[in-house]
Amino acid sequence: MNEFELIEKYFNWTGSNPDVIGVGDDCALITIDSNSQLATSVDTLIEGVHFPKNTSAADIAHKALAVNLSDLAAMGATPEYFTLALTLPEFDESWLKEFSNALKTLANQYNITLVGGDTTKGQLSISINVTGVVKKNKALLRSSAQVGDVIFVSNTIGDAALALWKIQQNIKPSEQLLSQFNRPDPQVQLGCALVGIANACIDISDGLEQDLTHILKRSNVGARINLSDIPLGIEMQTHIEKSQDWCLALAGGDDYELCFSVAPENLSKLKKIEEDLDIKLSAIGLITQDEGIERMGGFDKKCLSYQHF
Amino acid sequence: MNEFELIEKYFNWTGSNPDVIGVGDDCALITIDSNSQLATSVDTLIEGVHFPKNTSAADIAHKALAVNLSDLAAMGATPEYFTLALTLPEFDESWLKEFSNALKTLANQYNITLVGGDTTKGQLSISINVTGVVKKNKALLRSSAQVGDVIFVSNTIGDAALALWKIQQNIKPSEQLLSQFNRPDPQVQLGCALVGIANACIDISDGLEQDLTHILKRSNVGARINLSDIPLGIEMQTHIEKSQDWCLALAGGDDYELCFSVAPENLSKLKKIEEDLDIKLSAIGLITQDEGIERMGGFDKKCLSYQHF
Numbered sequence: 001m002n003e004f005e006l007i008e009k010y011f012n013w014t015g016s017n018p019d020v021i022g023v024g025d026d027c028a029l030i031t032i033d034s035n036s037q038l039a040t041s042v043d044t045l046i047e048g049v050h051f052p053k054n055t056s057a058a059d060i061a062h063k064a065l066a067v068n069l070s071d072l073a074a075m076g077a078t079p080e081y082f083t084l085a086l087t088l089p090e091f092d093e094s095w096l097k098e099f100s101n102a103l104k105t106l107a108n109q110y111n112i113t114l115v116g117g118d119t120t121k122g123q124l125s126i127s128i129n130v131t132g133v134v135k136k137n138k139a140l141l142r143s144s145a146q147v148g149d150v151i152f153v154s155n156t157i158g159d160a161a162l163a164l165w166k167i168q169q170n171i172k173p174s175e176q177l178l179s180q181f182n183r184p185d186p187q188v189q190l191g192c193a194l195v196g197i198a199n200a201c202i203d204i205s206d207g208l209e210q211d212l213t214h215i216l217k218r219s220n221v222g223a224r225i226n227l228s229d230i231p232l233g234i235e236m237q238t239h240i241e242k243s244q245d246w247c248l249a250l251a252g253g254d255d256y257e258l259c260f261s262v263a264p265e266n267l268s269k270l271k272k273i274e275e276d277l278d279i280k281l282s283a284i285g286l287i288t289q290d291e292g293i294e295r296m297g298g299f300d301k302k303c304l305s306y307q308h309f
Numbered sequence: 310m311n312e313f314e315l316i317e318k319y320f321n322w323t324g325s326n327p328d329v330i331g332v333g334d335d336c337a338l339i340t341i342d343s344n345s346q347l348a349t350s351v352d353t354l355i356e357g358v359h360f361p362k363n364t365s366a367a368d369i370a371h372k373a374l375a376v377n378l379s380d381l382a383a384m385g386a387t388p389e390y391f392t393l394a395l396t397l398p399e400f401d402e403s404w405l406k407e408f409s410n411a412l413k414t415l416a417n418q419y420n421i422t423l424v425g426g427d428t429t430k431g432q433l434s435i436s437i438n439v440t441g442v443v444k445k446n447k448a449l450l451r452s453s454a455q456v457g458d459v460i461f462v463s464n465t466i467g468d469a470a471l472a473l474w475k476i477q478q479n480i481k482p483s484e485q486l487l488s489q490f491n492r493p494d495p496q497v498q499l500g501c502a503l504v505g506i507a508n509a510c511i512d513i514s515d516g517l518e519q520d521l522t523h524i525l526k527r528s529n530v531g532a533r534i535n536l537s538d539i540p541l542g543i544e545m546q547t548h549i550e551k552s553q554d555w556c557l558a559l560a561g562g563d564d565y566e567l568c569f570s571v572a573p574e575n576l577s578k579l580k581k582i583e584e585d586l587d588i589k590l591s592a593i594g595l596i597t598q599d600e601g602i603e604r605m606g607g608f609d610k611k612c613l614s615y616q617h618f
Contacts, residue, residue, distance in 0.1 A: 006400070010409040011393065011426055028424035030390055032341055040424060042392040042438060046431040081339055083351040084320065085394065085436040091315070100319040115337035115349060117320055122355040123432040127394040129351060 024218070025142050026074035026203060029134070039077035039139060040131045043068050047124040051182075052167060057095045058102035059182035064126040065106050066184045067205060070256040073191030074203040076140040077132030079112035085127040087120045110188055140194060140201035140260065145219035149199050149261035149287040152270070154187055155280055156233040157208055161252020177235055184256040193273045194260055201260035207251040209293055210305040212259055216292065225285030227297030244299075251303035261287050333527070334451050335383035335512055338443070348386035348448060349440045352377050356433040360491075361476060366404045367411035368491040373435040374415050375495045376514060379565040382500030383512040385449040386441030388421035394436040396429045419497055449503055449510035449569065454528035458508050458570035458596040461579070463496050464589055465542045466517055470561020486544055493565040502582045503569055510569035516560040518602055519614040521568055525601065534594030536606030553608075560612035570596050 012024070027039035045064045047053055065082070072079050084103075088095075107114060112130065163173040163181035173181070187203070194201060200219055202211045208230070216223055230249060232240070240246055262270050274281045288294070321333070336348035354373045356362055374391070381388050393412075397404075416423060421439065472490035475482040482490070496512070503510060509528055511520045517539070525532055539558060541549070549555055571579050583590045597603070 006405070006428060010405050011423060028390075028392070030424060040390075040392060040440075042394045042425060042427050042436075044394045044396060044427050044429045044436070046396060046429050049430055081337075081349075083337070083349060083438055085351045085353045085438075087353060087355060087434065096315070096319050114320060115339060116351060118351050118353050118436070119315060120353045120355050120434075121358055122434060125396065125429075125431060125434060127351075127353070127427070127436045129392055129394075129438040131349075 026071040027077065027132070027139075029075070029139055031136060035136055037134050037136050037139060038131055039072055039075045039134050040129065041068060041071035042127060042129040043071065044125060044127040055182065057098035060126060061099040061102035062106050062183050064128050065103055065130075066186045067256060068128045068130040069106075069110055069112070069186035069188055070184070070203040070205065072130055072132040073186050073188045074140065074201050074258060075132070075134060076138065076191045076195035076201065077134040078192055079110045079130060079132045079188060081113045081115045082107070082128055082130045083115060084117035085120070086117060087122045087125040089122065089124055110186070134195070138195050140191065140198055141218070142200055142202050142215045143218035145200035145215050145221050145261040145287045146263060147221055147287055147289045149263055150267065150283050151212070151223060151225065151259065151261050151285045151287060152281050152283055153204065153208065153231065153259050154190055154257040156231045156236065157204065157255055157257060158236045158249035158252045159233050160184065160254035160256075161207075161248045162236050162239055164254070165248055165252070174235060176233070181254060184254065186256055187258045189277055190258055190273070190279060193277060194258070197266050197269050197273065198260040198262050201258055204253075204255040204257050204259050206253045207303075207305045208255070208259065209250045209303065212293060215259070215261065219287075222288040222290035222292055222294070223285055224288050224294040224296060227295060227299055229282060229284045231280060231282040231284075245301070246299045247301065247303035251305045253305075335380040336386065336441070336448075338384070338448055340445065344445055346443050346445050346448060347440055348381055348384045348443050349438065350377060350380035351436060351438040352380065353434060353436040364491065366407035369435060370408040370411035371415050371492050373437050374412055375493045376565060377437045377439040378419055378421070378495035378497055379493070379512040379514065381439055381441040382495050382497045383449065383510050383567060384441070384443060385447065385500045385504035385510065386443040387501055388419045388439060388441045388497060390422045390424045391416070391437055391439045392424060393426035394429075395426060396431045396434040398431065398433055419495070443504070447504050449500065449507055450527075451509055451511050451524045452527035454509035454524050454530050454570040454596050455572060456530055456596055456598045458572055459576065459592050460521070460532055460534065460568065460570050460594045460596060461590050461592055462513065462517065462540060462568050463499055463566040465540045465545065466513065466564055466566060467545045467558035467561045468542050469493065469563035469565075470516075470557045471545050471548055473563070474557055474561075483544060485542070490563060493563065495565055496567045496588075498586055499567055499582070499588060502586060503567070506575050506578050506582065507569040507571050510567055513564040513566050513568050515562045516612075516614045517564070517568060518559045518612065521602060524568070524570065528596075531597040531599035531601055531603065532594055533597050533603040533605060536604060536608055538591060538593045540589060540591040540593075554610070555608045556610065556612035560614045562614075
């Protein structure tokens with residue numbers, strides 16, 4: 001049983017409350033009035049699991065908040081406030097100062113306020129609960145992809161996974177790769193801009209194919225993707241040419257880019273978003289009525305996705 | 310530097326946002342419209358710190374949600390929804406089933422909905438973020454105690470600390486004590502009833518004197534308390550008679566009862582709440598204009614309160 005099945009089996013109780021769309025999307029949605037919904041999500045980062053030991057306090061703080069902001073982005077929600085549950089093995093004032101400064105810098109950048117927290121003693125772990133606001137019934141869901149939609153991803157895919165792979169092989173990653181791994185940029189502006197434009201959206205935290213599959217299953221559709229259209233950084237291109245293995249790009253996690261589907265009639269509006277935000281958006285395939293993902297491009301190996309259990 | 314000073318120094322940034330009353334009370338308050346505020350709080354429980362190893366999954370689930378509901382109670386907020394960040398050393402289906410059932414039972418009892426979560430692998434740790442609703446500017450704060458207010462506590466004090474002390478001394482605690490320790494009842498109904506009646510309120514999670522001191526410091530007042538008026542269970546009475554030591558009652562944590570101050574003109578209304586809810590409320594002293602707590606009753610030892618760092 002993987003993490004998703006585990007959550008579905010033991011923690012999916014929200015069916016009875018009409019004001020809540022619960023477990024199963026990047027955020028839960030809670031209706032607060034006739035115009036608005038809160039979008040809320042929690043993500044925990046644990047040393048040795050989500051970041052290597054010896055990661056700097058500043059990088060940990062950035063990533064812990066960024067991955068949560070990315071969940072708001074995937075729903076098209078505007079960030080409002082967050083809480084922090086911080087577990088520390090010991091009291092280290094210089095660590096705390098660095099952590100707090102980096103957290104504050106990112107929070108200010110996305111105009112989100114720290115409203116409360118808890119500090120406890122134990123294995124280093126950071127759990128952040130973000131809350132944002134989205135217009136009622138306008139949030140980007142995983143469940144609304146339509147056959148014929150074009151599938152897009154933002155920026156490049158797999159750089160964070162390539163950085164981690166290099167670290168694990170004792171190869172020093174470039175600054176550029178390491179920055180993608182330690183300092184991901186949550187696509188908050190893009191997410192908000194996609195409201196009313198995209199049919200379905202998810203953030204790529206668990207790997208492109210695994211996350212796209214979440215959209216497909218929830219929407220009861222399939223997808224055909226073209227490997228040659230997947231946007232790759234130069235180092236990832238080199239890695240694939242050498243290894244003839246696409247798995248880091250297709251299944252590596254930690255990208256925090258958005259994967260979304262857009263009906264053909266909205267493509268011109270999407271073009272304008274791309275220009276306005278000065279962001280690279282790449283069409284990588286189409287939503288089909290088949291089941292699962294059909295890869296075009298001659299690489300058929302099944303890639304193992306990251307599982308917590 | 311203790312936990313409170315740590316939070317104050319590194320995580321108190323909320324001064325600039327007029328819609329947020331942030332770090333420093335049992336919950337943060339966020340204004341959502343002209344009538345209502347959200348009250349939100351996060352608390353983490355870690356194995357070996359907040360509960361002994363070998364505590365049952367059901368007891369852990371109950372306590373993890375109860376301590377968070379207690380924070381809503383202390384603000385007079387009505388529970389609405391919560392998120393769960395669960396870190397597990399391994400995937401154990403029978404443990405998860407028991408945990409999930411107990412969590413659901415308590416959630417249903419207080420009409421609060423699980424809306425989302427995250428599961429990760431690591432040292433056993435449960436972080437819950439609760440959110441409730443309270444009428445705008447009506448929340449019970451720590452900062453509003455007035456000189457002349459009568460100080461109350463609900464039910465009896467120190468039972469959970471006595472249970473833990475007995476466990477640590479290898480003495481088997483009674484079922485009654487153990488239940489206070491493992492299965493605290495959050496005083497949600499009492500908290501909601503105290504809105505408009507109490508001037509200041511806090512839940513006793515870190516010990517009566519330490520928590521009362523939070524009210525005193527925030528309200529710029531002092532307190533005189535009468536030891537003979539502190540409500541004690543029979544086992545705690547026996548413990549104090551034998552040991553001549555009040556510290557477990559005055560400084561032991563984990564009670565999750567409410568400590569609140571009420572102006573003399575509201576005492577008759579409080580009597581009605583006591584009868585309606587069938588709960589024991591004990592007047593233990595008065596708010597004064599002096600600094601700190603003056604104990605009446607002949608026990609002058611300084612008790613050590615629990616500190617995480």
